[in-house]
Amino acid sequence: MDHKDTEMNEKGVSSSTSGVVVQVREKKGLLRAAIPCMPFPVAVICLFLNTFVPGLGTFVSAFTVLCGARTDLPDRHVCCVFWLNVAAAFIQILTAIVMVGWIMSIFWGMDMVILASYKDQGVPQQL
Numbered sequence: 001m002d003h004k005d006t007e008m009n010e011k012g013v014s015s016s017t018s019g020v021v022v023q024v025r026e027k028k029g030l031l032r033a034a035i036p037c038m039p040f041p042v043a044v045i046c047l048f049l050n051t052f053v054p055g056l057g058t059f060v061s062a063f064t065v066l067c068g069a070r071t072d073l074p075d076r077h078v079c080c081v082f083w084l085n086v087a088a089a090f091i092q093i094l095t096a097i098v099m100v101g102w103i104m105s106i107f108w109g110m111d112m113v114i115l116a117s118y119k120d121q122g123v124p125q126q127l
Helices: 040-052 056-066 078-098 100-121
Strands: 006-008 014-016
Touching: 040 056, 040 100, 056 078, 056 100, 078 100
Parallel strands: none
Antiparallel strands: 006 014
8 A cells, every 4th residue: 555545543553544434324114213303301201201101101202293303204294103103102012011012112212312312412313
């Protein structure tokens, strides 16, 4: 390699500085993409509800879609996204008996908080 294309970092390992940019996009499933991007306090309340009553926070978050919360499904109608969130809540409630729904519900609430923190920090979301 040419000396111009590489430089040594602090540990003595050469790295290329040719300016290659790599972009990684996460492919989300239909239910995961339907999680609304809510204000941070509402997302924390939904996480709290999902922790103690599986599916309740997800059900509450479905109504934020009707109030204008954005999702990663911009081409879907608001009512479709609302029903997807209700379906996710229903799945969490039904499978909570075998602990799968409870764990899913907690992770769902954590995703809500993560999406809300990105929104509050001004980090652009890939739609």
